[in-house]
Structures are given as structure tokens and as C-alpha cells.
Amino acid sequence: TNPQTIRAINRNVDFAALSEIVQQIKDGGNIHQHLDLIAGLPYEDYDSFGRSFNDVYALQPEQLQLGFLKVLKGSMLHQKQKEFEIVYHDTAPYEVLTTHELPFADTLRLKYVEEMVETYYNSGRFLHTLAYLVPLYESPFAFFEALSQFWVAENYHYLGLSKMGLFDALWRFVEQNPKVEKQKLQWEMKFDIALHEKPKKLPAWLTVTNEEQWHDKVFAFYGNPDLWQKCLPHYKSNKEALRQTHLEVFGDEKQKAVLFDYGKRDLLGNAEYKIMETAEIQV
Template identity: 30%
Template sequence: MTTDILLVTLNSTYQHSSFGLRYLYANLEELQNRAQIMEFTIARDPRDIAEILLRQKPKIIGLGVYIWNAQESLELVSLLKRISPETLVVLGGPEVSHEAETNPICQIADFTIKGEADFLFRDFCKNFLNDGTLPAQKFVTNILPDIKTIKTPYEFYSDEDIQNRVLYVEVSRGCPYRCEYCLSSLDKAVRNFDVPAFLADMQKLMDRGARQFKFIDRTFNLSPSTCTQILEFFLERVHLGLFLHFEMVPDRLPTEIRELIKKFPAGALQFEIGIQTWNTDVARLVSRRNDLEKVKDNFRFLASETGVHTHADLIVGLPGEDIHSFARGFDTLAELRPDEIQVGILKRLKGAPIARHDKEWEMVYSNHPPFQILRTKSMDFATLQVMNRFAKYWDLYANSGTFKKFVESLKDKAQEQEHKSFFWQFYEFNDFMSKRHAQSHGISQLNLFESALVYLIENQKWPEEKAKELLAEDYLATGKKELPRFLKKGEEKNQKLSGENSNKINLPKRQQRHLVGKPETVS
């Protein structure tokens, strides 16, 4: 069996699907019957992947390279070119679209397509397969394609994708903002797909059983009219049990959008809201624009009047940010009650303008993916190491939704302290966990519960029975029927998870846990 064109990438986990490969396939035109999409995960041995690919005897392998698979992709390309040098390897994706000339994987591969490759890859394949013509240059680029002429890839989500994987969708490409840590800052403008055609595609996916959609638009609510049109479409079908993820501009939530999202049942919507920093001087340095008073008002509205699951982002390690200003920003955000706070460590994305601060702010990044910041002028290496662990333990305890009572107890404890800071209270718990566990990954849920119990008893001086009672509530809320031995006391209470909506909304388990306590239908 042979396939002339293999479209390949290494996803971070199985549940993710490659949106980019499906776009390439959709736009191959008459070459589609000579092409095949092949997805793997970064956990797969590169030698096994190379064996599977070369078994197809491809003439062209198109490989999508991203920050999460950069190292594994380098190993794979090295193998492919050593074993089968006659097979053309063509790279694409954000990790090779900038600074490609100095990127080792680009030196090994035959060609690299920089930027949006919807048409460039098709033209490459046509020229080579039809008459053996290859580009004169190793790096291929051109003007952005007319977005209205790009064929959308939604029909190429398989039934397996629809049942088991995240379905990525988009109404627009580009971003009008200039945040220097983000590659979208290089875009000149936002370009929009035809909305009626997009909605027709969404209807077809729903007819096939799709219920979860992740929009990758950088600024979904940038245009209130487009945003409203799409929300109205999904609201009419929300009874199917939909879960919709959007990335929202923090300070743009006009009345017409507010009134719409109030009508969605709790848990049907998830908003990813990039705050990144509350420090106005830092925001100015990295060209981040937010009306912080509007942001606060929007968060209060979302928390008190809607059932939206909110996921807010903060970045550690931005130029000019020290641990104390980050702590103040964290506390400000926590008071606004988002369901999750994603504490992210700054990464140096190739081509991102933040590189201009390297000298003044002594920004030192790892040379290896994901290219995280190692130290800055205002945050030393030791502090950033602590914050790496803080981010992990915050995710395990707070963001997971599994330890709601325990995390609330830490928040209450903070109010008894002179600093009254939730950040510094969790920072103390992070220090305890860092001493108790050699590493912050690979810790079982049982061990997390046991560690929380030890912390309450030994560090917070809680009575043992009271500490067990609190953690037993959290443990039973996970759906478990039997308490582990270390949480048992004289007489166990029979408690059940009270999230009645969890069977009505087809949302992920993590979001279901945050659903408890939200209003069922807001409007």
C-alpha cells in the first residue's frame, strides 16, 4: 500500500485533533485521493512512527510542528531523512514559521512553509507530483490567502473524532492586538470566514453527533454582531447538551452579548479570558491593553448572573513583573471568582516581539521546548522554579475542582493573616508540597488527599476529626462511594455530589466539578 502525500503531526494527547492537517487536506483539491492524514501523540516512540509512515512509501511527508511537539518532531525528521533521504519532508506550523533559518529541524527537513499553508502546500505537492518541480528556495512563503476562498475542513472530522476528540473550529483568523508575548501580535488584521457558511458546517457536525466545540478565534467577541449571531445559533440548539469554548477579549462584553449568555444553561459555555497581568506598567511594556475596571465588572457579572465556566490566564515572568506584583494581581483576580486561574510560565515563542526586552530585562529562556523563562531582572531562577511548582499544585488542587472545600479553607485562612493574601497562603501550601514530594507530577489523587490532610493537621493545627470531615466532603464529591482509610472516622457521613446539571450538559468532567453551586438557568 502506498500513499503519495502523508499529512502528519504529533498531538500532545489523543483527545486533541489536528485542525491544521484537516485544512491542508481540505484544500488539496484533486490530490485528496493521493493523501492521508496520520496523527500520533508525543508519547509514541519516533522510531515506531517512522516505521508506520515509511511503510506507506510516501513521496511527500507534510509535518505540523508546534511548541508542544518540537523536540519529538526533530527526532522524527532526523530519523526519516537518515532512513529514507529520497522522501521529501515539508514542515509547517507556528514553531517553524519564524526564525526558521536557525532552527535545527528546518536544516534537516527538505522544505519549510512559513505562515498559513492552506494553498502553499497544495501548490508544492502539485508542482512536484505533476512535473517534478521543486521550489528554488528552502523556505517557502507568500501573501496570506483570501480567507473566503479557503475550503473549510469540518467534513473531515471522522466519526471517531466526533465521539472522542476535541473539535476545533474558527470563524476568524488574526488578532487586532499587539501583545508582545503572542504570535498573533504579528497579524495585520482580523479576517473573517463567511458566517452563514460556517453555521451550516456546525449544523452538519451536530447532525453527526458533535456536542463539544472549541473555538480557536483569538478574539471571539471582537465583533458583537458576529458573536451575537453565533451565540443565537447555538442557543437555539443548546437543548442537545452542547459545550462551547470561546477565547474572549476581557473588557468587551456589551449588553447584547450579556443578555444572550445569561440564557445559556449553567456549564454550556466556557470563556477563556486572558488577563496575563494586572500590573499596568508591565502591561504597557508588552503592549497589552485592558480596561481593568471593565474587566472587573465583566467578571463580577459572569460570576453572579451567568452559568459560564470562566478560565482566566495569568503569566509569570513578564518583563518588569516581580513576585509581589504578581501576587497582588493574582489576589485581585481570585476575588473576582473565576472558576479556574491558569498560572502560565512565560514561553519564548519564535518570532514573538517580546524578544526586544531580552537585554534590558535580562530575560533568559531555556534552549529547549517549551522555551520557558528561566530568570529575569525582577524574578530570579529560584523564584521561577517555585512558581513552576505553584502553577502545578494550583492546577491539581484549585483548578481541578476536586478540592473545593480544602481550597476554600485556605482562602478563609488567608483572611486571618496580616497579609490577607490568598496567593501567599497557597504559596505556603506550595512550599509544604514541594518539601513533601520530590516532584510535582505523577502524584496520585489519593496522595494529594493525604498530603492535604497532613497539611491541615500539622501546619494549620486543625483537629484531626475536623480535617478528615472537610476532606471527606471533597473526596465523596468526586463520586467515590468509599472513603480511604486515612479519611475515615468514627461515623462516616453519606454525602453525594449535588450537580444536577451534570447529566444535562455534555461538558468535560473538569468543568462539571466547577458546576456545583452555579445557577441552573439564569434567564
Template identity: 25%
Template sequence: MKKILFFALNSSWSQSNLALKYMRQMIRGMDYELCEHSATLSEPFTHVIADIYALKPDVICLSAYIWNRVNLQRLARELGKVLPDAVIVVGGPEAYAFEEIESCIIIKGAGEAAFYGLAESGFDPSFELTDIRHIPLSGIPFAYEEADLAELEDHLIYYECYRGCPYRCVYCLSATDERKELRFDISKPEEKERLIAELDALTALKPRTLKFIDRSFNIHKELAHLIWDYAIKSDARFDFHFEIYPDLLSDDDIALLAQAPANRIRFEIGIQSVNEEVLARSGRKSDWQKSRHYLNELRVKTKVRIHADLLVGLPGEDFDSIIHSLNELCRTRPAAVQLGMLKILPDTPMKEIAKERGYLWLDDPPYQILRSDALSYDEICYLDDLAHLLSLYWNKEEFAELWDGLLDEHSATEILETLMQLHKEQNRPYHSVSRMRREENMQEAKSRLRALGKASNILVD
């Protein structure tokens, strides 16, 4: 009997891998011995090889992403030396990069049907993967089992109810995804019961966070309300994480979410920019006035934790526009603000746009920009420093009252630039700073800004 190893290389100990769980369930009833193993990027490379070798698998299944692809390529090459007869099956967004590794079978796109067919062939390297009939999300088995509790308790667990996205943001992997696949048709009572049963099973795994990976989760309002209501009424000791589209929020959403207890629901909200021309150029339609209104409504009327994102490097967006977006977003006081650097992902429209507009970016993952059509590398480095300062002083949620007081009189970038100056004077990096030192710096920034304000008033008088 062949032994199939599902190996997950995670970014941290708390992460898990949904794709490999799906693949496991697709072949659960077949005549194979199935085993699972995981490691993190920080573990010694030779130890990872030795652990896999000790399991003596005949087939090794990997899932490649921008954050683990380089390490997995190296691993696949070395495993080919110590396990020369093993077949390595690679799926995920970065699977294309393994085509030159001789022992690898590559699955592109949704992998469930292809993996099932490959398993039926006995993992024959000559098996043709191109003519496989697609299996929609509704036909894929539930990814998890009761026995997964030992592995997944207090971990991030991923789940999805929908594949596809109606929006066409040029930088996103979903920009060319034509699927519109719901896992459940909740107009049918039996489908609603199946959804609740899966949510109950996920709750029983006692995750740290249950993260829904649906793009723009709230595009299906009735489904969103059903799941939010489940989360609100649950006695779970974890939070439910959703990526939502801000323009779709409405007053009835706020009324429902107002019932959620603290630390129960978390929203990731992609604002990206408040510049509507830039957003239109990026394939994204958004009304900042409406988004700002509902960000404030969520803060004032609910206990939902908001993580809001901006992107540096969108086509045509210059430094001043990004600074304006950052200041506007920070006025809504989300719990966390991420100022992310644009990544030029393969298989997205952004790659061709970047070529046409003269962008420069990293050749290897994470494909982060080095120059855009409107930003120099100096400006990108400066904005990246602001991003690190946000992580240190805002996103830890340690000094909310201090920030609130300062933002009543100063812009977010004025505060961040004062903190930046303090770090330069102290010759201190933007990481590994103790809480005591962070608080001292916040208080010093407050004093300097207050003194600056008094000096300005004297000059005006």
C-alpha cells in the same frame, strides 16, 4: 497522479490540525491524490517514519509549532533519506526553522494562497512564493467535510471567525498582525445563514470541544452574541471554547451567558497581571477592577467555566507583583488558574525587548524564560512550582469547597506554600499524585493553616 500527504504531529491523541484541513480544501478539486495521517509526540519515532514511508507520498505537508517543531525537524531530515524524491512543504509559526533542510519548501505567514499556487505549479521547488495574491479568511473554503467524522469525533476541533487582533501585546504572535479579516458579514442574511450552516456542520462532527481560535473573540459583540446564542440553544454534548478580552465584557453579555447550561461554554481569559504599569509596558491596556467585577459576575450569575491566565516574566514585573496578581485572581475563584512562564517567541516585539533588558531564555522551543529583568532563575523556578501545584490541587476542580473555605481566611499563595512544604516533607514531585493523596494533603494543609491562625490569635491576645 501525485500523492499529497497532510501529516499532523499532535501533542495528544485528542488534538487536530486546522491548518492542514484548510490546505486540503484549497486543492480539493485539483488532479492530486490526497491522504491524511497523524501521530502524537509520544509515539516511537521510527514507527512514525515507517508509517509515512508506507504511504509513499510525493509531497509531505507539515505544520510547525513551538511544541512540535524540534520533532518535525528531525522527522523531515530522516524522511529525506528514505523518501529522497519527496517534496516537504512546511508552514506554521515555526516554519522558518526548516530553511536549512534541503528538501523543504517553506511557506511563511498565512499559507492558503501560497499553497494553492504551489499546487498549481505541481509543487515545483523553484516556484516563487513571494508574489502570491492574499486570500482573506472570507474567501477560504470551510475546512471540514462530513467524512471527517471518523477522524474527529471526540477530538478538539478548531475554528475561526476572525483573523487579526486590535491589541498589541508584545509577547503575542498577533502583535504585528495587521489583518482585520472577518469570515462573515452577519449584516447580510446569506452570510448569517452560512455561519449557521458551518456551525451545524461542526456540531455534526461531534467534537469533544469546539475551540474558537480568534484572538479576543468578543471584540465583535454582535458576532459573539450570535454564536453564544447558537451554543446556548444547541443540544450539543460538547463545550464551546472562546478566548475573550475581559475589559470588553458588559452586563448584556452576562445576561445572555446566564442562559447557558452547565458544561456548554468555556472562557479562556488572559489577565496576565493586575499591575497596570506592567501591562502598559507590555502593550496591553486593562482595568483590573472591571475585569475582577466581571469575573465575579460570570461566577455568580452564569455556568460558564472560566480558565484565567497570568504570565510570569513580563517586562519589569517582580516577584512580589506576581504574587499579588496570583492572590487577586484566585479571590475571583475561576475554575482553572494558569500561572504561565513567558515565552520569548520569534517574530514578536518581546524578543527585542528581552535582548535590551537582559533576559535569558531557552534557545529552542518553547523559548521559556530563564531570567527576566526583574526575576532571578530561583524566583522563576519557585513560581513554576506554584504553577504545578495549581494544576494538581486547583485546576482539577476536586476540592472547590475546601478552597473556598480556606480562601476566606488565607491567601492563595499561603495555601500553595503549605502544600509545597508538604510535598518537600514527603519527598514527592508535583505530578503523578493520586487523588486520595491530594485530598489528604489538602486536609493537612487546612489543619496546619488553622493551627497557624490560632497561634497568631494567641500571640495577638
């Protein structure tokens, strides 16, 4: 979204108009949007790219693809390689290494930011967690940058973490942040876990629960056809409904019952869910 960069690559982009179109598509609720950012373009240094990242992140696409310039032979940027001091791999896909504005160290930094965006944003597994955490930082780019630095410092980039391992790493990253309300964050994380699968073995630090208070009432919900069939008419029996769904009461003071339906998922694998007043799940 850097105007100087846009002019240098002969694009004609009105970002305000583009943003409005993206929002109109998002409002329709039936199209999975991917928005791309390319690092390594002329006149875009590390800080400038961060501003472009924040601009695009604000549009909240389902996927934010952070890619790197490919200097294809015969392209305009290949012809102006010397002018922009572009150094790139001499084998396919001819990806940029450095430019007149972007030293190699910054290219590497952006590679780790890309990994964090792919792992935590594009996976769709941390939607509510990120919605809570990101605003606590100076900017979205600042959040993913800080997370990437922690990730490398802890050598996570050498490991293949499990789904719960990713939650563990994120918790370790933010647990010392004084702005984070620990209980609120745990509820958001638990919600995201439940969006993908029935919560079973949870991390030891994830201690928020209302199970003792609501266990019998949740069990009674599935035993009462007047209650579960009203919410889950597409299941033939309460056993099937119990197997394919998960009901849990979230929150401390303002409690809400959430019914997750794993038989219905979106393109990112998130279960369809319904938020209800606790009175709706009781006789």
C-alpha cells in the same frame, strides 16, 4: 495586574472593568471561565506576581491558568530581550528562565506554585476544602506557596499520588496549623470526596461520620417511593437511584442531608447535589 507591567507590554487593561465583566459572566452560571496569568513579564518580580495572583484568584474563575512567558521570535519582548535581561530556552516553546526582576530560583518557586494550583484548584476536586482553608492564610498566594514548599520538602513532586493520596498530602500539610478546626475541615474534605464519587475506603484520619445514627433512615429513604422519587424523578427504580446517587448527613450539631447525583455532573466532574433538612429524608 501590575500597571507598570501592563504598560511595558503595550496592553490597555482596566482591571476593575475586567473584574466586573468576569463577575457578570460568573453570575450567568452557564460559562466555564479560564483566566490566565503569565509569569516572567517585565517589572514583575516574585512578590509583584503574588499580588497579581491574589487579584485574579479573588475573581474565582473555574480555571486559573498560571503560565510562563514564551519569547517568540519577532515579538516585541524578543526585540527588547536585552533591555529586560530576558533569558529563555533556545528551543520551542522558548519559555522564560530569568528576567531583570525574576531570578531563576524564583522561576522555579513559581513552577511549584503552578503545580499546586493545577492539582488542587484547577482539578475542581477540592472546591469546599479550599474555600475553608485559603482564608486561614495571609493570602491565596501565601497558601499555595506554603503548600508548594511542603510538597517539595516531602518529595511529593517525584510521586504520582492517587486521588486519596492528594487528600492525605493536604491533610498532612494543614493538620498542625492551629487555625484549622479539624472536624470542620474533615467534613469539607468528605464533601469534596463525595462530590466526585461514592465514599468507600476513606483515609484513616477522616473520622467524621453520622453513619450509625442515619444508616437505617438512609436505607429507608431509598425504600420509600414517596421520598426518593420526589428528589430523583429521572431514575426508573430505587435500585438505579441507589446505584447512581449517594445520600449522607453532614455536620455535627447543625446536620444537613446531602443527596449527590452522579448521573448529573458539571464540566469539572462534580456531581449535582441537593442540600435538605434531615426531616425531608424521613417518613
